[in-house]
Amino acid sequence: MKTALVHFNHSSDKNLTTWADMRTSKWKPNYGDMLVCAAILREVALGDTVRLSFGNLLTQSVDRALIRGSTYLHNNMDFDAVNKTLDSIDAPLAIVGLGAQNPTQDVTFLDQNEGAKGFVARLNERSKSISVRGDFTAAVLDRLGASNIRVTGCPSLFYTLKCPQISLPERLSTKKCALGVSLHSGLSDNIFCVAPKEARRAHVDAILYGIGECAKLSLFEQGVMTEFKVADEKLPMIERMEAASAVIKNIAGEKELAPQDLVRHMVSVKSIEEWLSLAAELDAIIGFRFHGNMVALLQGKPCYYLVYDSRITEFCDLYKLPYQDVRDGWKDPVKIMIEHDWDAANTAIQVCHAELKEFYQENGYNTVI
Template identity: 30%
Template sequence: MGKIGFVGIRDRGNVGSKENTGNFLHGFAARQIVGGYQEIKRLDTDPATLAKLREEITHLGFVAATTIPVNREPEFTKKHAELADFIEALGLPVVVFGLGAQAPLNATVEDAWVNENTLRLMNVLAAHSQAIAVRGAFTAELLLKYGIGNAEIIGCQSAFLSRRPDFRFPEICKGFADTPWDRTLVSITNISQELEYVVPAMKSGATHIGQSAHFEYQLKEHPPVAALDDLPDETRALLTKGHSNCFAKGSIDFSEYQDWVRKNFQQFYNVPEWLDFIRGRFDLALGTRFHGNMTAMHGGVPALWVVHDSRTQEFCDHLGLPHAQLSTFQNGTPIREIIGEHLDSSRFNAVYPKNYARFYDYLERQGVTHRLAPPLQDM
């Protein structure tokens, strides 16, 4: 069996760095699952460097995350051409982990387009991969539209972090819909769209777990101020449009928000610390951050995913994760009623053994060493 050299999403970051810290779970899970690996820190195509690398590894592992932006060409896609060049020059089989597209919730494959650099990387991956592990049907259909037919729907490897074929969704305690907010984890993507649960969470002392919450991270580090304008320019520069709208309209009082952040905000740059913080302290996780909820699940906390884009939707559909549409919270339905109706683990538990077996088979066919226990025989 072969040894992997990893590129793509890492498993940790420098404390305070301006990254999506949720992706570290994505990278951490891939590394925990494979048997042996090394990190490839530079995409060096020097022939001597490549020759040495081919002696050390048998496969290239690409932890992909939301690599395919739909109908956009953001700055990061310029690096896709560099990665494609490296894969072609190295010439080793590629094992893809968690490739996904990022699109609005109601986007259609028919109307979607992928920029040139990203499309070139997808074709190079297809040529060097026995199969490309993708997050869900939307991503698979999008690749097929461009003639890439070897996508395999796996979901996200973070779902299999336990490495157990009999993993079960955390037990939902009796009366969970009445769980006190101070024992609730909340994750937020766009604060102005999530006010219906952010405001009660703030007022009741829920814990806010940030992923790209760079403004909150700096706000917590800074001594308290009387008004937003008293913050340093470099901190106010981190305000999102959603923050600015909420404070300007009075949807959220800045002083109350600052107090909440200073007392109840956390953002983790490595997964073990994140899991240690969660275990045994919370009864419920709620929010739009996929990996924030996934980390909660592995920390023993029942989670309800709030679906706001195609990425979260296809994850939840394939893996059977409990979820509710963001629009459900925005139409006036009481929060506890939404939680009571949608926080149901039965589908996840029913489909998990087959999803696990599919991922196990995917790695076996790739010929890489891994640490997954064999699937259950009776499924």
């Protein structure tokens, strides 16, 4: 059996999901996409495969097509290119983890988008079910005419092939705690952010909190070049300090932060396995990146989100995770994580785990999760 892998953009080396040095490579990897691709490929048993990007045509025969879900449902998406690719595939389709993207949770925002309706019509016709990231996406799809929707969350949450069980480390409530902060200092006024100024400024509060309250602080860059340069030990220190100054200026933290604060704590990873290994050493991760915080959940550790768009809010609501809007005043994330109902979160994650298994099975994929 041959499977077309549609819009999979991962890379690997010696059985590791890894990527090239961002500073020297023309291709700039999306770390979260890497995790999603790797998770799907671990979760289902596949024979021969061929990879196909949106906008290209499949020129060989396949038995089925598995589409990596992402935030495709937005008004900037080139649905003509997407639908052209799907029409070239003469086989059943299955999309896993489809998401809608809007700064706010306005379910009507694609009502007049004919390309989106055509995309959904193709999924309806050629899929047994559609796997979506959460209730907001499900509501948007329903308005676009979708049928048989399964709310599975993101397949990346089951990268380990097990259902995560979150518990509070004893050290979290002490000054000995080790905290990670997932950064996204490059946020701007676009479909991915409703309040970029407040989101960038919230980075200052998160970094200061980590410096002041924790024995160990790891600031995780995730594909923003200036952040990457701060962490890059191959660069001369003066260049790293200059990059740190640029990040601090962008988040309006010149009065509170010094470049050495970032140089001392910035962390970069070049593989999924390294990312998970570093997360295992921490007691919790807070911050701005969905997958940047998820690596804590994959290690059974708590996380706390600072949200600024529909996508992250949708995930937090689905998994019953603690979060706050970046436009709200700063709140103590450790206190909130300690007081949070993690039994409810674990139950919600178990429901998504079961739904994802059902989705794979009803679309003809043997799963090992």
